[in-house]
Structures are given as structure tokens and as C-alpha cells.
Amino acid sequence: MKFSIYRFNPEKDEKPYMQDFDVTLQPTDRMLLDAILRIKAMDDSLGLRKSCREGVCGSDGMNINGKNGLACITALKDLKEPVVLRPLPGLPVIRDLIVDMSQFFKQYHSVKPYLITETPPPQKERLQSPEDREELNGLYECVLCACCSTSCPSFWWNPDKFVGPAGLLQAYRFIADTRDEATSERLDNLEDPYRLFRCHTIMNCADVCPKGLNPTEAIGKIKEQMVKRMV
Amino acid sequence: MALPKQTFDAVIVGGGGSGLRAALQLSEAGHHVAVFSKVFPTRSHTVAAQGGIGASLGNMQEDHWLWHMYDTIKGSDYLGDQDAIEFMCRKAAEVVYELEHFGMPFDRNADGTIYQRPFGGHSQNFGERPVQRACAAADRTGHAMLHTLYQRNVRARCQFFVEWMALDLIRDHEGAVVGLIALEMETGQVVIFQTKSVILATGGAGRIFQSSTNAFINTGDGLGIAARAGIPLEDMEFWQFHPTGVAGAGVLITEGVRGEGGILLNAQGERFMERYAPTMKDLASRDVVSRAMDQEIKEGRGVGHEKDHVLLKLDHLGAEVIQKRLPGIREIALKFANVDPIREPIPVVPTCHYQMGGIPTNYYGQVVVPRGDNPAEPVPGLYAIGECACVSVHGANRLGTNSLLDLLVFGKSAGDHLSQWLKGNPQQRDLPKDAADRTLARLDRLNQATTGENVAEVGLDMRRAVQQHAGVFRTGQLLSEGIDKIRVIAERARHTAIQDKSQVFNTARIEALELENLVIVAEATLVSAEARTESRGAQARDDFKERDDRNWLKHSLWSMEGSRLHYKPVNLQPLTVESFEPKVRVY
Ligand SMILES: Cc1cc2nc3c(=O)[nH]c(=O)nc-3n(C[C@H](O)[C@H](O)[C@H](O)COP(=O)(O)OP(=O)(O)OC[C@H]3O[C@@H](n4cnc5c(N)ncnc54)[C@H](O)[C@@H]3O)c2cc1C
Ligand code: SF4
Ligand code: SF4
Ligand code: FES
Numbered sequence: 001m002k003f004s005i006y007r008f009n010p011e012k013d014e015k016p017y018m019q020d021f022d023v024t025l026q027p028t029d030r031m032l033l034d035a036i037l038r039i040k041a042m043d044d045s046l047g048l049r050k051s052c053r054e055g056v057c058g059s060d061g062m063n064i065n066g067k068n069g070l071a072c073i074t075a076l077k078d079l080k081e082p083v084v085l086r087p088l089p090g091l092p093v094i095r096d097l098i099v100d101m102s103q104f105f106k107q108y109h110s111v112k113p114y115l116i117t118e119t120p121p122p123q124k125e126r127l128q129s130p131e132d133r134e135e136l137n138g139l140y141e142c143v144l145c146a147c148c149s150t151s152c153p154s155f156w157w158n159p160d161k162f163v164g165p166a167g168l169l170q171a172y173r174f175i176a177d178t179r180d181e182a183t184s185e186r187l188d189n190l191e192d193p194y195r196l197f198r199c200h201t202i203m204n205c206a207d208v209c210p211k212g213l214n215p216t217e218a219i220g221k222i223k224e225q226m227v228k229r230m231v
Numbered sequence: 232m233a234l235p236k237q238t239f240d241a242v243i244v245g246g247g248g249s250g251l252r253a254a255l256q257l258s259e260a261g262h263h264v265a266v267f268s269k270v271f272p273t274r275s276h277t278v279a280a281q282g283g284i285g286a287s288l289g290n291m292q293e294d295h296w297l298w299h300m301y302d303t304i305k306g307s308d309y310l311g312d313q314d315a316i317e318f319m320c321r322k323a324a325e326v327v328y329e330l331e332h333f334g335m336p337f338d339r340n341a342d343g344t345i346y347q348r349p350f351g352g353h354s355q356n357f358g359e360r361p362v363q364r365a366c367a368a369a370d371r372t373g374h375a376m377l378h379t380l381y382q383r384n385v386r387a388r389c390q391f392f393v394e395w396m397a398l399d400l401i402r403d404h405e406g407a408v409v410g411l412i413a414l415e416m417e418t419g420q421v422v423i424f425q426t427k428s429v430i431l432a433t434g435g436a437g438r439i440f441q442s443s444t445n446a447f448i449n450t451g452d453g454l455g456i457a458a459r460a461g462i463p464l465e466d467m468e469f470w471q472f473h474p475t476g477v478a479g480a481g482v483l484i485t486e487g488v489r490g491e492g493g494i495l496l497n498a499q500g501e502r503f504m505e506r507y508a509p510t511m512k513d514l515a516s517r518d519v520v521s522r523a524m525d526q527e528i529k530e531g532r533g534v535g536h537e538k539d540h541v542l543l544k545l546d547h548l549g550a551e552v553i554q555k556r557l558p559g560i561r562e563i564a565l566k567f568a569n570v571d572p573i574r575e576p577i578p579v580v581p582t583c584h585y586q587m588g589g590i591p592t593n594y595y596g597q598v599v600v601p602r603g604d605n606p607a608e609p610v611p612g613l614y615a616i617g618e619c620a621c622v623s624v625h626g627a628n629r630l631g632t633n634s635l636l637d638l639l640v641f642g643k644s645a646g647d648h649l650s651q652w653l654k655g656n657p658q659q660r661d662l663p664k665d666a667a668d669r670t671l672a673r674l675d676r677l678n679q680a681t682t683g684e685n686v687a688e689v690g691l692d693m694r695r696a697v698q699q700h701a702g703v704f705r706t707g708q709l710l711s712e713g714i715d716k717i718r719v720i721a722e723r724a725r726h727t728a729i730q731d732k733s734q735v736f737n738t739a740r741i742e743a744l745e746l747e748n749l750v751i752v753a754e755a756t757l758v759s760a761e762a763r764t765e766s767r768g769a770q771a772r773d774d775f776k777e778r779d780d781r782n783w784l785k786h787s788l789w790s791m792e793g794s795r796l797h798y799k800p801v802n803l804q805p806l807t808v809e810s811f812e813p814k815v816r817v818y
Pocket of ligand 3: 142143144146147148169209210211215
């Protein structure tokens with residue numbers, strides 16, 4: 001199978017280039033990650049992150065034939081050749097397919113992604129109805145792979161000011177949690193021309209999320225809550 | 232060569248569930264802590280845990296920590312230390328409630344309490360009937376837990392060293408731990424961390440097997456680090472084979488599937504577990520189910536062209552239950568087995584899953600080694616928690632849900648104990664002059680070698696050898712052949728060469744260093760297993776089919792130097808209740 005892979009080693013290369021590989025696959029190679037590892041066995045200098053190989057750790061986000069995704073759960077049979085692999089767009093490249101995620105995590109941290117409560121907790125668990133718990137479905141499952149944020153034009157232009165879809169999804173995860181007691185503080189934190197309102201509902205994010213989550217919808221709900229509290 | 236140096240009160244190696252739980256305890260107590268991880272913390276393999284956290288909350292039916300304790304001891308095939316097991320089971324409710332308070336999105340019952348599901352080996356009233364004890368967040372419990380703990384650490388402003396690989400411990404002439412040497416992946420720089428204490432929380436080493444539910448990063452670095460520093464490894468012969476790994480892919484299908492009512496079928500469509508475990512059936516403990524599956528396959532009742540797997544049927548649960556309680560499993564089955572479990576069964580085989588052995592500790596997380604008459608003397612400043620540690624609460628076989636519990640309980644207790652210890656030991660000790668020499672020599676060799684063994688090939692040979700010689704069923708001959716093979720492989724691992732010599736994010740170098748740790752774990756496993764001439768829990772010897780309490784009710788301790796074995800007694804004395812005497816195990 002034919003591949004064309006983005007290469008850049010800052011110690012050697014003045015600028016990035018695309019390198020072609022032709023690799024013989026085994027019948028057990030099902031996912032893109034399997035193929036990349038065959039390539040890496042031939043050329044150990046190819047840099048990428050990987051860990052769980054089952055789509056739950058979020059390590060191997062990359063741009064695959066023009067679309068962001070996780071290599072370990074992208075089936076080879078669905079890919080057109082040559083398979084073009086590039087690092088996630090919009091973030092500084094450290095090496096090959098490895099990008100610097102600092103900006104992405106900074107935005108994630110900026111939404112205070114943890115439960116905030118004033119009321120002291122009870123002896124046992126806080127109670128929450130199954131219906132209220134269901135509100136968190138489609139939010140808490142995020143694996144922080146950055147596929148969404150790095151496909152969002154608004155994030156490309158303003159990675160320092162716009163929280164981006166992944167961060168906003170998590171912001172809403174805590175707004176939606178009936179146990180959290182900081183909703184208005186959270187909304188204040190986002191009430192800003194950039195942090196939330198740079199989202200122009202372009203939907204790229206929901207389109208690429210390998211976990212099938214929908215940041216656009218969550219962003220919509222945050223906006224709704226802002227409107228609600230104004231009236 | 233002078234290396235850059237930084238100073239801390241405590242250094243935690245590992246940002247998985249156990250490391251993060253300990254970090255929280257120390258940060259909130261105001262200590263200057265650094266947490267190292269090879270990957271961003273939420274990418275640690277705790278994220279992959281699916282089924283649940285064991286705690287006798289009694290939200291579904293009556294439950295009691297003493298029943299949990301009994302199940303754990305029985306599950307361990309009586310090799311677990313009963314003081315530590317009592318400690319864990321009594322603390323379980325507290326740490327789960329805390330996790331809920333931190334924001335963990337547990338599933339809920341109609342009355343608003345935490346939802347609990349049945350899991351293998353967990354029973355009511357000392358084995359009478361299955362009980363619902365596994366606190367769950369759908370089938371993504373580990374993900375929910377790891378993210379919650381990370382988030383709480385963000386709140387506590389804990390300091391992380393992300394994408395740093397710890398290489399070696401530094402001990403002084405008295406044996407006290409005084410530092411850690413680590414490599415920053417992004418720059419390739421090696422740094423010495425002077426510290427009063429180190430907690431190893433590096434997770435499991437399941438990557439010594441070819442077929443494994445473990446992530447690529449689960450390479451037993453903590454075990455290699457400890458072994459090189461002269462710490463023995465405990466009970467390394469005990470590896471859990473999880474009954475339901477996706478055939479061919481190794482990806483796990485949680486036992487929670489059987490907890491929710493899924494059943495195992497052989498080629499004849501028979502629910503064979505009824506024959507092997509009349510009471511608990513498909514929910515017998517893992518060693519029992521894995522052996523039964525292997526037996527069915529051996530006797531020709533396997534499924535598929537090669538008759539090499541069995542089927543996990545769950546379509547009878549209905550689409551609604553599957554979508555609500557097991558959405559992640561459906562995703563995995565669709566992606567990795569090409570079947571939709573709402574309609575078709577999933578092909579499964581026993582797959583290496585969990586390492587019961589590890590770095591010996593007591594229930595405060597202190598690493599303990601034999602010294603003089605004392606089989607368990609604490610090493611000053613050194614702790615180990617989570618899957619890399621052997622407390623031992625899991626003995627010869629871990630019950631499902633008891634690992635996530637172990638991370639929380641011992642992460643917390645190690646944090647608390649260390650916090651106290653630091654008060655009595657406020658001084659940094661001096662670093663020995665030659666602190667980094669051996670580590671630098673290893674790195675140097677890799678940098679210099681232009682020809683040598685290929686890391687990927689040696690790794691593959693190691694995984695094949697371990698799989699073939701230390702699988703579900705073992706014999707003395709198989710194991711001793713395995714030892715010979717692994718010694719050759721270990722020698723090759725000392726002569727690897729990598730093509731890539733660059734500094735920036737050199738993953739080839741990382742993998743070569745990981746391989747050095749893996750082969751240490753592999754050798755410990757084979758040597759310990761060969762010596763233990765009995766069957767107990769996960770160690771099933773075809774040539775010694777019975778458990779032998781008279782000779783083998785003891786923990787193995789393997790030392791790297793000379794690959795020697797010694798033993799220490801099992802602690803059968805709980806903290807407050809009466810001892811559970813070893814009995815024959817039936818489910
Ligand atoms: C698929 C699967 C499902 C499971 N389901 C359950 C379940 O339902 N219930 C249950 O109780 N248990 C379950 N388990 C077991 C349980 O998840 C693990 O035992 C547990 O999560 C291990 O946690 P840990 O903190 O010890 O290590 P890990 O979460 O593995 O973390 C190890 C950490 O150490 C770091 N590290 C390792 N080496 C180095 C180094 N050299 N330098 C720096 N950092 C290093 C890693 O980066 C990582 O941060 C499951 C296991 C698997 C594989
Ligand atoms: S919907 Fe908003 S967040 Fe998503 S890609 Fe578009 S602009 Fe970005
Ligand atoms: S929302 Fe989806 S794409 Fe975005 S970081 Fe989370 S899992 Fe990745
Ligand atoms: S390797 Fe974990 S998401 Fe792909």
C-alpha cells in the first residue's frame with residue numbers, strides 16, 4: 001500500500017517535505033496505525049505518538065487524506081491511495097507527525113475543567129437522577145485528541161484567544177452537570193468576543209470527531225444559556 | 232558530564248490513576264511534587280478500563296466489605312495478603328464517594344445513587360450468589376475516572392512533566408532513594424531530579440505478551456527501574472489472562488458484558504461455563520473462565536476456521552441495554568471484530584491483561600525488601616502503587632474492578648503516608664557523585680552503536696517467546712525452554728542499534744529503552760513460573776495440577792542480580808477480623 005508522509009526533523013531539515021513509502025501489509029493489518037508501524041519498522045526515525053491502539057487515549061490524531069482522525073481506529077480499507085498523512089494542522093510541528101499541543105491544553109485548562117461546588121459534599125455520593133446524568137453523555141467521552149480544534153478555522157486564526165471546540169465541549173460538560181455550582185462564573189469566563197463567539201458554526205469539528213461527539217451542539221447550548229440569563 | 236538538576240520533595244513516576252490519586256493527596260497537603268509521564272496523563276492506560284470500580288456500597292442489594300474481602304481472598308487463591316485486602320475493602324466506599332465528589336460521571340439508579348453492575352467473582356454472603364458491586368460509568372469507567380482525577384489535579388495546580396521518561400533511581404550508600412534520572416522526549420535532554428522520595432506508578436507490563444489488552448506504553452519501566460536499583464520483584468509468575476479479548480486484535484471486551492447478562496458459547500452453541508462453574512457460571516473468576524475456554528478450544532469445540540476462539544453472545548440483552556450500558560463495547564466490536572453485538576456474537580479468546588506481581592510494598596505503598604530477619608523492611612523514600620506494585624491484594628488472580636479500586640486506595644494511602652514521612656525527613660540527602668554514570672553509559676551505548684540488533688525484531692521475538700512459553704497452561708519443560716530463549720533475547724536487547732540518533736522526540740530511542748525494561752520483566756516471569764511447581768490462580772501447570780499450600784503458600788521474590796529467587800510468607804492475618812483459611816476454590 002502506498003503512503004505519502006510529512007517529514008520534518010528540526011535538527012536536519014531546513015523545511016518539511018513529503019516522503020513516499022510503499023509497504024507490504026499483512027492480513028492482520030486492519031487499521032492505519034498497523035500500517036504506520038510497518039513503515040516505522042523500516043524507518044525508525046518516523047515520529048508519531050501512539051498508545052492505546054483502540055481509540056480511547058487520543059494520542060494518534062493526525063491529518064489523514066485531508067481529514068483529521070485517529071490512526072488506530074481508521075480502517076485501511078476505507079482509505080484512498082496514496083494515503084497522505086500530515087500532522088494536525090494549525091499547531092507547531094515538533095517533528096514529523098508530532099505537534100506541540102501546549103496551546104490546545106492551555107485552552108482546555110482555561111475553562112476550569114473540574115467540578116466546582118460550594119456546598120459541602122454529603123457523607124455518601126451526591127445524588128443525581130439518571131435523566132440529569134444523561135445530559136453528560138456526548139460530552140464526558142472526549143479523549144482530547146484535538147482533531148476538532150485543529151480542523152476549526154477560527155482556532156487556526158486565534159489559538160490563543162478562541163477556546164476552540166474541544167475546550168468548549170468540556171466547558172459545557174460542567175455547565176450541564178447538575179452537581180456543579182459555578183454555571184454563572186463559567187458563563188462569565190466565556191462572555192468575550194473571542195473565547196466563545198469566534199465560533200461561526202462551520203461544523204468542521206463535529207464532522208471530524210472520531211468519537212462521534214458534537215462540539216457545535218454544545219457550543220450552541222452555551223450560547224443559549226447566555227441568552228437566557230440576559231433576559 | 233554535568234547534568235542539569237532540579238529539586239523536589241516528591242517525584243511521582245506515572246500519571247495514570249494511581250499516580251494522579253497520590254499526586255492529589257500530596258499537592259493538596261502542600262508539598263512540592265512533580266509528576267512524570269511518558270504521555271499526557273489522560274492518555275495513560277487507566278483510560279482504557281471499562282467495567283467498574285469495586286466497592287460494597289450496597290446500592291443495588293445488601294453488601295458488606297467483609298464479603299468483598301472474602302471474595303478478594305478467594306479470588307487471589309489465598310496468595311493475597313489479608314491485612315492489605317482488609318485495608319482496601321474497608322476503604323473502598325470512602326474512595327469511591329470521594330471520586331464522585333471530585334466530579335466522576337457515574338451512571339445512576341432511579342434514586343440518584345451510583346449504579347453498580349455484577350462482575351466476576353463478586354458475591355453476596357461469602358459466595359452464595361452474584362452481587363452488583365462494580366461502580367460504573369457506562370463501559371468507560373477508566374476514562375471517566377482518569378479524566379476526573381486529572382481535572383482535580385489541574386485544580387490543585389500539580390506540576391506535570393509530560394512526555395518525560397524516567398530512566399533510573401538514584402540511591403545513596405545507605406540505600407535511601409535520593410533522586411531520579413529522566414529524559415525529556417521533546418529535547419532529548421537528560422536531567423537529574425534530586426528528591427526526598429519517589430513514588431513509582433508506572434502501570435503494567437502486559438506488552439511482554441504477544442496478545443495483550445495493554446497499550447504500547449505498558450512496558451514495565453517501573454519494574455526495570457526497581458530491578459536495576461536492586462529491588463526484587465514479587466510474584467511475577469502471575470499474569471491474568473482476561474477471558475474476552477477480541478480474537479486477533481487483543482482489544483478488551485469488559486467482563487461487564489457478562490455482568491449485564493452476556494454468555495460464552497462454544498462451537499456447539501453450548502453455554503459451557505455451566506459445566507465448569509455451576510453457581511457463578513460465566514461470572515466465575517477470570518482464571519477459571521480463561522482455563523475453561525482454553526480447554527474447550529483444546530478439545531476441538533472452538534469456533535471459526537481455525538477453531539481457535541469462542542463466542543460472546545449479548546444480543547439477547549436488547550439494543551437498548553447495549554446502547555445505554557455498553558456503548559463502547561459496541562464501538563469496539565464494530566471496529567475490531569466487524570460484528571454488531573446487537574445482532575451477532577463477538578469472537579473472543581483469553582488475552583494477557585494484568586500483572587498481579589510487581590514491586591513489593593506494604594499497604595502504605597512503601598517499597599519493602601527482605602533485610603536480615605525482616606522479610607519486609609521499607610526502603611527509605613521509595614513507594615510504589617498501582618499495577619506496577621505488589622501489595623499484595625490480588626495474589627495469584629485479581630478480581631475485576633479491584634484494580635481501579637487499588638489505584639484509588641493505595642494512591643491515597645501512599646500520598647498520606649509520604650506526606651507524614653516528609654515531615655519527619657525534611658532534609659534532602661546528598662546525591663552520590665557517580666549518580667548518573669550507569670544510566671549515561673546505557674544512553675551512550677545507544678548513541679554510539681551503528682550496527683546491532685533491530686529493536687522491533689527483538690521485541691517481537693520476546694513477545695512470541697513469552698506467549699508460547701508462559702501462556703494459560705504451562706509445564707516445567709515449556710518454561711525452562713522459555714528461560715533459555717529469553718536469556719538469548721535479553722543478550723540481544725543489550726546489543727540493539729537504532730538508526731535515528733537525533734535528540735528531538737526520538738521515539739526509536741524510547742522504544743529501545745523500553746525494550747530493556749520489558750526483557751527484565753519477561754525473565755522474572757519465566758524464572759518465577761518455572762520454580763513454582765504448583766497450580767494457583769493464574770499459574771496453571773499441567774505437570775503440577777494442584778495447589779500446594781504446604782510448599783507454596785508464599786510469595787516469590789526475583790532479584791535481577793544473578794536472576795535469583797527467594798520467598799517470603801503470605802500474610803494470613805487481617806487487621807481486625809479473623810483470618811480466612813485457605814480452602815478449595817469452587818465457583
Ligand atoms: C482494557 C483494560 C480494561 C480494564 N478494565 C478494568 C476495570 O474495569 N476495572 C478495574 O478495576 N481494572 C481494569 N483494568 C486494569 C486497570 O485499568 C489497570 O490495572 C490500571 O488502570 C493501571 O493503573 P496505573 O495507575 O497503575 O497505571 P497506568 O494507568 O498504566 O499509568 C502508568 C503511567 O506511568 C507512566 N509511565 C510509565 N513508565 C514511565 C516512565 N519510564 N517514565 C515516566 N512515566 C512512565 C505512563 O506514562 C502512565 O502515565 C483494565 C485494564 C485494561 C488494559
Ligand atoms: S462549529 Fe465552531 S468550533 Fe466547530 S469548527 Fe466551526 S467554528 Fe470551529
Ligand atoms: S471533541 Fe472529539 S475531536 Fe475534539 S478533542 Fe474531543 S474527542 Fe477529539
Ligand atoms: S493510540 Fe490511543 S487513540 Fe489511537
